[in-house]
Amino acid sequence: MIDKLNTLSATELAAGIAAGKIQSEALVAACLARIRAREPEVAAWAHLEPEIALRQARERDRQAPRSRLHGIPIGVKDVIDTTDMPTEYGSPIYKGHRPACDAACVAQVRELGGVILGKTVSTEFATRHPGKTHNPRNTQHTPGGSSSGSAAAVADWMVPIAFGTQTSASIIRPAAYCGAVGYKPTFNLLNRAGLKFLSESLDTLGMLARTVPDAALIAEELSGSPPARFDEVGAIKPRIGFCRTPYWSQADAATQAALEGALPRLSKAGASVTPVELDAEFATLADVQIRMSSYEFYRALTYERTRFPKLISDSLMQRIRGGAQVTRAQYVETHEIAQRCRARLDDIHRNYDVLLSPSAPGEAPRGLASTGEPTFGVTWTLMHGPAITLPVFTGPKGLPLGAQVTGPRGSDARTLVAAEWIRRALSN
Amino acid sequence: MIDKLNTLSATELAAGIAAGKIQSEALVAACLARIRAREPEVAAWAHLEPEIALRQARERDRQAPRSRLHGIPIGVKDVIDTTDMPTEYGSPIYKGHRPACDAACVAQVRELGGVILGKTVSTEFATRHPGKTHNPRNTQHTPGGSSSGSAAAVADWMVPIAFGTQTSASIIRPAAYCGAVGYKPTFNLLNRAGLKFLSESLDTLGMLARTVPDAALIAEELSGSPPARFDEVGAIKPRIGFCRTPYWSQADAATQAALEGALPRLSKAGASVTPVELDAEFATLADVQIRMSSYEFYRALTYERTRFPKLISDSLMQRIRGGAQVTRAQYVETHEIAQRCRARLDDIHRNYDVLLSPSAPGEAPRGLASTGEPTFGVTWTLMHGPAITLPVFTGPKGLPLGAQVTGPRGSDARTLVAAEWIRRALSN
Numbered sequence: 087m088i089d090k091l092n093t094l095s096a097t098e099l100a101a102g103i104a105a106g107k108i109q110s111e112a113l114v115a116a117c118l119a120r121i122r123a124r125e126p127e128v129a130a131w132a133h134l135e136p137e138i139a140l141r142q143a144r145e146r147d148r149q150a151p152r153s154r155l156h157g158i159p160i161g162v163k164d165v166i167d168t169t170d171m172p173t174e175y176g177s178p179i180y181k182g183h184r185p186a187c188d189a190a191c192v193a194q195v196r197e198l199g200g201v202i203l204g205k206t207v208s209t210e211f212a213t214r215h216p217g218k219t220h221n222p223r224n225t226q227h228t229p230g231g232s233s234s235g236s237a238a239a240v241a242d243w244m245v246p247i248a249f250g251t252q253t254s255a256s257i258i259r260p261a262a263y264c265g266a267v268g269y270k271p272t273f274n275l276l277n278r279a280g281l282k283f284l285s286e287s288l289d290t291l292g293m294l295a296r297t298v299p300d301a302a303l304i305a306e307e308l309s310g311s312p313p314a315r316f317d318e319v320g321a322i323k324p325r326i327g328f329c330r331t332p333y334w335s336q337a338d339a340a341t342q343a344a345l346e347g348a349l350p351r352l353s354k355a356g357a358s359v360t361p362v363e364l365d366a367e368f369a370t371l372a373d374v375q376i377r378m379s380s381y382e383f384y385r386a387l388t389y390e391r392t393r394f395p396k397l398i399s400d401s402l403m404q405r406i407r408g409g410a411q412v413t414r415a416q417y418v419e420t421h422e423i424a425q426r427c428r429a430r431l432d433d434i435h436r437n438y439d440v441l442l443s444p445s446a447p448g449e450a451p452r453g454l455a456s457t458g459e460p461t462f463g464v465t466w467t468l469m470h471g472p473a474i475t476l477p478v479f480t481g482p483k484g485l486p487l488g489a490q491v492t493g494p495r496g497s498d499a500r501t502l503v504a505a506e507w508i509r510r511a512l513s514n
Numbered sequence: 515m516i517d518k519l520n521t522l523s524a525t526e527l528a529a530g531i532a533a534g535k536i537q538s539e540a541l542v543a544a545c546l547a548r549i550r551a552r553e554p555e556v557a558a559w560a561h562l563e564p565e566i567a568l569r570q571a572r573e574r575d576r577q578a579p580r581s582r583l584h585g586i587p588i589g590v591k592d593v594i595d596t597t598d599m600p601t602e603y604g605s606p607i608y609k610g611h612r613p614a615c616d617a618a619c620v621a622q623v624r625e626l627g628g629v630i631l632g633k634t635v636s637t638e639f640a641t642r643h644p645g646k647t648h649n650p651r652n653t654q655h656t657p658g659g660s661s662s663g664s665a666a667a668v669a670d671w672m673v674p675i676a677f678g679t680q681t682s683a684s685i686i687r688p689a690a691y692c693g694a695v696g697y698k699p700t701f702n703l704l705n706r707a708g709l710k711f712l713s714e715s716l717d718t719l720g721m722l723a724r725t726v727p728d729a730a731l732i733a734e735e736l737s738g739s740p741p742a743r744f745d746e747v748g749a750i751k752p753r754i755g756f757c758r759t760p761y762w763s764q765a766d767a768a769t770q771a772a773l774e775g776a777l778p779r780l781s782k783a784g785a786s787v788t789p790v791e792l793d794a795e796f797a798t799l800a801d802v803q804i805r806m807s808s809y810e811f812y813r814a815l816t817y818e819r820t821r822f823p824k825l826i827s828d829s830l831m832q833r834i835r836g837g838a839q840v841t842r843a844q845y846v847e848t849h850e851i852a853q854r855c856r857a858r859l860d861d862i863h864r865n866y867d868v869l870l871s872p873s874a875p876g877e878a879p880r881g882l883a884s885t886g887e888p889t890f891g892v893t894w895t896l897m898h899g900p901a902i903t904l905p906v907f908t909g910p911k912g913l914p915l916g917a918q919v920t921g922p923r924g925s926d927a928r929t930l931v932a933a934e935w936i937r938r939a940l941s942n
Contacts, residue, residue: 180614183614186608187817189817190813190816193820193821194813196820197816197820277714277810277813277814278711279711279714283707283708286707287702310840310842310845312842385618385622385736386618388616388618388621388622388625389615389616389618390615413738414737414740418924
């Protein structure tokens with residue numbers, strides 16, 4: 087059921103489309119065939135209208151390629167507005183909702199010649215309450231959240247790239263659980279107009295993909311950034327800080343062993359690898375992130391919580407109520423702590439190109455009642471720098487484990503190249 | 515035609531409502547009567563349904579007061595989403611548009627017992643292309659923009675408070691031109707969910723009002739900030755930096771004379787007043803603000819500019835096209851410059867509680883073809899601190915001139931109290 091077209095990277099597909107060797111319509115048809123075959127088990131899609139996707143593809147095939155996204159099908163997490171498909175934000179409050187405007191990232195993809203394949207499942211408002219998606223590697227397990235559908239669809243060969251968003255660990259965790267590449271760019275790299283805002287200070291638009299260059303592709307096209315120099319991956323010798331983070335004890339033995347076992351392999355491949363300690367204030371960041379985001383959730387979701395309280399899950403309502411208790415002074419303090427830690431992380435990065443840390447506490451937990459813990463995402467979301475998870479390890483249950491590579495704010499291109507270097511070193 | 519209810523401040527009205535001496539329905543009816551009388555000339559409202567407003571007011575009158583906003587009518591700039599009234603963003607693209615969700619600020623006002631009176635006229639997407647509003651002080655003149663309707667409605671006794679937004683000078687300029695108080699809070703004081711995003715890094719939600727405490731009222735209630743201590747205004751002796759800004763030569767003679775003439779009066783009232791020079795990099799901020807916002811406009815308005823280019827004004831389209839030319843590196847540089855200047859402004863504020871500068875280059879220009887120049891707003895929008903314009907001067911044509919009071923980021927309460935001190939000193 088997997089066509090070769092399903093397995094090629096977006097970068098390869100773009101080259102094929104540019105050379106006239108691949109038709110977008112055939113590619114989209116292969117994606118739709120894969121979805122038809124697997125969707126009953128995986129349930130990655132919140133909304134899909136094959137004819138809308140095929141019509142876009144046929145139109146692309148009649149046009150000269152406009153960018154490296156031309157003709158490439160892209161999944162869109164259902165917290166991102168689309169005019170031609172419903173956008174339900176993972177909430178029954180928005181059943182059948184049709185926005186009046188495409189989100190900036192969706193409209194940009196269309197302008198650049200991409201094909202919006204469909205809307206992928208999000209947890210409720212991109213928070214913790216799960217959607218219907220299963221982990222494609224083992225459907226008894228969660229795909230992680232909140233970008234559940236995007237991670238599952240990409241990992242299961244349904245689409246080469248999909249948009250996700252991250253406020254805690256919502257790109258990194260599901261990518262790690264499903265065995266995909268996840269890329270949370272530097273805060274403010276990609277325009278957020280048309281995302282359902284939950285936490286203005288943290289919500290970050292990013293990508294799920296199967297290769298690091300594919301994840302880079304959209305971010306570069308949308309932000310107008312120069313392409314990362316993946317052609318130079320072979321020539322670099324990254325300075326890697328091995329960062330257990332203050333949450334190391336929450337990683338299971340297999341995750342700890344996988345990360346620690348990678349270090350000699352990275353050294354052998356030519357990297358300098360040194361442990362990096364984050365100071366005590368970093369250990370407060372999990373709480374800081376909860377306080378900051380809850381204060382913002384309480385306000386951003388005022389309409390929903392006052393008008394449709396019964397349509398909000400208990401877990402989200404509890405989080406919102408917590409936000410009502412956060413005073414303005416406490417909220418301001420969260421920003422001050424974050425700023426201080428960002429400055430100290432900038433200092434750390436004088437000596438390290440990237441830091442290496444776990445992507446999640448372990449393999450995807452069994453069951454769909456929880457999407458797992460965001461433990462290893464929150465620090466890097468709050469620090470605002472680029473974070474990439476690489477599907478380079480396998481856990482004891484045969485499910486994927488990720489390695490997370492993070493870099494200094496604004497250094498997305500260099501961080502992506504270093505991540506690709508690490509991926510290659512650990513894939514040999 | 516002006517009822518006493520029209521002339522009371524929101525603070526006075528709130529006290530009357532809390533004491534059971536004023537009914538919200540009577541107050542809203544007085545607002546509607548004033549609007550009926552003046553709207554043909556002023557045209558401040560984009561959408562108004564008297565029955566919707568009155569229904570809310572009657573409901574409030576049956577409830578125990580929930581906050582200092584209880585029963586108070588509030589105008590909402592039409593770039594802010596409302597579910598019960600159309601939201602057209604000042605653009606024909608969105609004619610009749612009905613959002614699915616109230617903006618956070620609107621839902622918060624409702625929760626706190628406020629009455630959403632109606633939608634006020636915005637320029638096109640809160641940029642430069644004018645709406646239909648006239649200056650209530652002289653209808654041959656512009657009210658300024660982009661919060662044109664909010665400024666005109668408040669100044670003309672139609673409503674005590676209205677929401678505005680500012681990306682360049684869109685609260686400060688129309689408030690100054692119409693003779694209202696304008697308050698642009700610290701960036702990120704008020705939640706922006708449900709605003710039409712143009713420039714994520716600059717768009718700021720704020721207020722137009724007739725008194726400084728009224729402007730403070732909503733910001734405090736929505737952000738959960740402790741009330742500014744206006745009861746202590748009489749006891750402070752503010753350290754005022756007189757800041758001509760690098761754009762002083764663009765202020766007309768009357769504006770320069772009004773500001774300079776105020777200095778001895780402020781000193782006499784007990785303030786320390788010293789000139790403050792901003793260094794050369796501050797002189798680049800007008801250009802920096804254009805580059806930063808244009809890069810963001812180009813992306814945020816992708817749907818509109820690709821789907822409805824003919825429904826976008828020439829002036830906005832030119833600005834958008836300019837944004838397409840700003841490279842990512844240039845955009846990143848604008849943030850670096852802004853950060854450097856913010857840090858230097860923090861240093862300056864060690865010696866000054868507030869800075870005093872012009873609010874606009876002069877009186878409201880004649881004619882409705884332009885909303886005037888944002889010259890004296892852009893620096894403070896980019897600096898992210900609180901800015902308040904006070905209607906304390908009159909120009910040679912008998913139109914209002916404002917004095918702008920700005921403070922350090924996050925010091926909204928202190929800045930508002932100092933602004934009130936200055937207003938009183940200059941009103942004697």
